[in-house]
Amino acid sequence: MITLKDVRKDYSSEVTIGPISLEIPAGGVTALVGPNGAGKSTVLTIIGRLLGADEGSIEIAGYDVAKTKSKDLAKIVSILRQENHFITRLTVRQLVGFGRFPYTGGRLNREDEAIIDRSIDFFELTELQDRYLDQLSGGQRQRAYVAMVLCQDTEYVLLDEPLNNLDMRHSVQMMQHLRRVADELGRTVVIVLHDINFAGQYADRICAVKNGKVVEYGKARDLFQSEKLSRVFDTPVSCIDGPNGPLAVYY
Structure with missing residues (x-):
């Protein structure tokens, strides 16, 4: 399990991430979604200790992220940033x-x-x-x-927008691979996604971040409600049932 307790990161008096308290259970795929600049990538990089928090604590599989030696932490959690x-x-x-x-x-x-x-x-x-x-x-x-x-x-795999710059076919292939990583290899995958529909099709849980705070969190299907998604993305959204899961339609 990944546990965040009152985690906060201050960039300026106007820009703050958190405080965030969140529990991500072991296993499956958890997607972090939200509008641009919401703080999704910041939350992920703080979990992976690529960025330090100003307050709060994070535990991964019972290990305190701030206190665990880097060599030991690297055997528990791996992370891929956007910039490679x-x-x-x-x-x-x-x-x-x-x-x-x-x-x-x-x-x-x-x-x-x-x-x-x-x-x-x-x-x-x-x-x-x-x-x-x-x-x-x-x-x-x-x-x-x-x-x-x-x-x-590692048991825990953190991926920051792995679909970045991929076309539709390659994005689908990547998500299929990541679904297999969770299902066949038993890994816990936490992934930042821009496309809410990929989250709905492939994730078990969705955490919606807006203005540096978690505004919705739960099973993927439960988040796919027009009112919730419209509020998260500040645009009208309709939700329909697709062949493999819920879909969001923007208009």
Whole structure:
């Protein structure tokens, strides 16, 4: 379980995230949604300790995020930020192998190589593993980054807008992969999404953030009510039942 208690981050007297108190149970997919600038990515990066909170506490699987050693925390939770820019030229396999660094310090053994193989195979990158990242399409490259996070072999996986810059087909493929990560590998996936419909189709729970605060949280289907979504996004929204889950229609 991920537990936030009165977490707050102050950027200025006018911009504050929180206070936020939230419990995300272990297992499944939890989506953070909300309008631009709502604080979704900030909440995620604070959970992953890439950004410090000014007040409050965070626990992941019983570990105090602020007090746990970085090397130990990296074996519990992995995080992928929006900005992924490697200056050096890397192959897919080299990139994915970085996920083993908390365990090996860069000295890979047979077990590590096997985990790398599994992560590459899981995201259908086997035929691409010797290609350089700059030789890949945007969708292929994004899969490689997420495979790196999976290769870190943590129970908790945090992803900040992994659908960024992906077209519809590649976005669907990515969400299908992440659903499998939760269902087949038993991981807890927390993901920032801009598209509420992807959240409705693939997430178990949705946490809506607005103006730096959690305004709605619960099962995905329960959030798909026209009044709730219209209030979250400040625009008229109608909710309908789709073939695989609820859908939001903007007008």
